[in-house]
Amino acid sequence: MEGNTSKSTYLPETRVISGMRASGKLHLGHYFGALQNWVKLQKDHQCFYFVANWHGLTTHYQSPEVVEESCMDMLIDWLAAGVDPQKSVIFIQSQIPQHAELHLLLSMITPLSWLERTPSYKDQREQIKDKDLSTYGFLGYPLLQSADILMYRSTWVPVGEDQAAHIEITREIARRFNHIYGNDDKTKQRLDQLLKSMSGEEQKIFQAKRRSYLEQGDKSGYADAREILLNGNYDPEDLLILLGYLDATGKVILPLPQALIGEFAKMPGTDGRKMSKSYGNTILLRDSEDEISKKIKVMPTDPARVRRNDKGNPEKCPVWEWHKIYSDDDTRKWVDEGCRSAGIGCLDCKKRLSDRVCAEQKPFLQRATVYQDDKAQLINVLEDGRAKATEEAEQTLKQVRALMGVGI
Ligand code: TRP
Ligand code: SF4
Numbered sequence: 001m002e003g004n005t006s007k008s009t010y011l012p013e014t015r016v017i018s019g020m021r022a023s024g025k026l027h028l029g030h031y032f033g034a035l036q037n038w039v040k041l042q043k044d045h046q047c048f049y050f051v052a053n054w055h056g057l058t059t060h061y062q063s064p065e066v067v068e069e070s071c072m073d074m075l076i077d078w079l080a081a082g083v084d085p086q087k088s089v090i091f092i093q094s095q096i097p098q099h100a101e102l103h104l105l106l107s108m109i110t111p112l113s114w115l116e117r118t119p120s121y122k123d124q125r126e127q128i129k130d131k132d133l134s135t136y137g138f139l140g141y142p143l144l145q146s147a148d149i150l151m152y153r154s155t156w157v158p159v160g161e162d163q164a165a166h167i168e169i170t171r172e173i174a175r176r177f178n179h180i181y182g183n184d185d186k187t188k189q190r191l192d193q194l195l196k197s198m199s200g201e202e203q204k205i206f207q208a209k210r211r212s213y214l215e216q217g218d219k220s221g222y223a224d225a226r227e228i229l230l231n232g233n234y235d236p237e238d239l240l241i242l243l244g245y246l247d248a249t250g251k252v253i254l255p256l257p258q259a260l261i262g263e264f265a266k267m268p269g270t271d272g273r274k275m276s277k278s279y280g281n282t283i284l285l286r287d288s289e290d291e292i293s294k295k296i297k298v299m300p301t302d303p304a305r306v307r308r309n310d311k312g313n314p315e316k317c318p319v320w321e322w323h324k325i326y327s328d329d330d331t332r333k334w335v336d337e338g339c340r341s342a343g344i345g346c347l348d349c350k351k352r353l354s355d356r357v358c359a360e361q362k363p364f365l366q367r368a369t370v371y372q373d374d375k376a377q378l379i380n381v382l383e384d385g386r387a388k389a390t391e392e393a394e395q396t397l398k399q400v401r402a403l404m405g406v407g408i
Contacts, residue, residue, distance in 0.1 A: 010153065010236065010395065011243075011255060016047040017154040019093065019145075022056035022070035026077040027282035029267045029275035032325075035285075037158050037262050039082040047088040048152050048389065051075060054093050054100075054144060058137045059128070075378060077285045080368035091385035093148065098393035102147040103140070105404055109176055110143055118142050119165050146170040150177075150254045151393050158260040167259035174254040175247065181403040182241075182250025191241050194234070202228065214248055222246070253399055267325070270299045272318035283357065286368055292361065293354040296322075301346045302339070312339045312346075319350055326356040 018038060026035070041047055051074055056067040071092060083090060093099055115121065121141070125133055142165075149157055149170050157167055198206065206228050212221035229242045244252040266274055269281025276282070283295055299319050305312040314320035314336055323335050331352055338344030371378045401407040 011240065011252070012046060012153060012155070014045045014156070015152060015154045016041050016045045016156045016158060016260075017049075017149055017152050017257075018047075018158050019050045019052040019055070019148055020074060022051055022053045022067050022074060023060075024066070024070045024277060025073050026081075026285045027275055027277070028285065029269075029282065030077075031081055031285055032267045033160060033262070034158070035078065035081040035083070037260075038078075038088075039084075041156075041158060041260075042084055042087045045156065048154070048392075049078065049083055049088055049090050050096075050148070050385075050389070051092045052145075052148065055141060058135070058141050058144075059131060059133065061135075061137070062131075072378070075382070076368050076371050079371055079378075079381070080285055080364040082363075082367070085381040085384065089385050089388045090381055091389045092382065095382070095386045096151075096389050096393055098390070098397050099144070099147050099151060102151050102393075102397060102400065103144045105400055105406075106143060106147055106150075106173055106177070107140065108404070109180060110173060114169055114172065115139050115142060118169060120162065142166045142169045143173070146173045149257050150174055151396050152389075153255050153392075153396060154257045155255070156260045157257050158262060161261055164259055164261060167257065171256045171258075174256050175249050177254050177400075178244055178247070178249035178252055180250075182244050182253050187241055187251045190238065191245055194238055194242055195245075198232075202232075210246055213246070253403065254396070268318060268321045270295050270318065272300065272321065285361070285364055287361070288365070289354075289358045292357050293351075296350050296354040296357065297347070299350065305339075305342075305346060308345045309342045311342045314339050319346070319353060322353055322357075323349075326353060326360065331356075 018034070020030075020034070038047065038049060051071050053067055053071050056070065057064075060067050075090065075092075078090065079085070116139070121139065124138075145166050146169060149167075150173070157163075157170075159167065195203070206225055209218075209221040209225035209228070212218040213225060225246050226243065229239060229246065232239075232242075234242065240252040243255075244250050247256060269275035269279055270283065271279065271281045273279055273281060283292055287295070296319075299322075300317075301319055302312040302314070302317040304310060304316070314323075317339070320335065320339075323332055327335070334344070335349055335352070339349065371381075398407070
């Protein structure tokens, strides 16, 4: 397929953006829940990954040291996991002040009720009692996130299920923006001309697909209609007008992103509950072999196996859940049979597991050493990321400022 978008740098063909709140060292829950996917996405997309340290402040404004320290730790963890600075743009949110500017500008058109009804806002206000979250910053959390995303005119946003509502708000805000600022008379006239210039057959198919998308939410209809436009050899500006027509808004100034919700198995912690810092049941991405094996040694097992020759049942044992993730079929068979017949002891079983986990994490540690030993390398990565992100951010903001009458 030859898309015409390559002529314009404004609308990237496929771009991914995601961020993580600064919140301490990362563990395997973060790896399986997000990072592993980030690493994979680098293969086929242009990816932007950033530390959302301003978002960290919305809940940790009273602990600036936590926000500051987690920033660098998180970056090294990403690089350790395989986020590749040669392929992806890696940066820190607060180094791109344009995020704050876009946040402010978008706040002018964002109805208060959209923010007040965000499920995460309501839930967290109720759940988190030890912090005062009745701040302006906390209410604006999803809007700042929208600015992060819309800034880079991204197509895909890989996030967990819990973030789906934020991506939905982001789409609503983009729609509203394009509707308000992308509907001047010149644009409307041009749209008329463009629609008239489509051939009869093409026009018919395009309109049918568009209707099926707008009236029934048919996503494949949307994809087909979009494909027709991308293959139409349009001038980049015209393409933005037509794509906006497809969304029934106005000319596309801020493209509508889509959530890429990962379906990940929840990584269990070493005690079988969900892995979480607050339960103290984590294995960190950069734990040493010693630390890993120590943590695995004390994992609880099937309570029925008190003595070495008591038979057990893997289904009642958190160690087994880990074998399911880390071990191959042969090992799993060895565990299942050996546990049920008391042919193996729990320590043998755990030793095999820790060997596997250590082997998986060895490359993480190797990649991390480069950056731990030489901070200048990390600074270089960030400097590169800052430069590329700023360039993209300015492209969007130039348009937004001009359209909102503050471009002088
Ligand atoms: N809210 C996200 C989280 O808690 C972090 C985040 C901030 C983000 N800005 C973003 C994620 C932009 C994706 C895109 O996980
Ligand atoms: Fe768990 Fe393995 Fe012990 Fe069975 S042998 S109880 S699976 S640790």
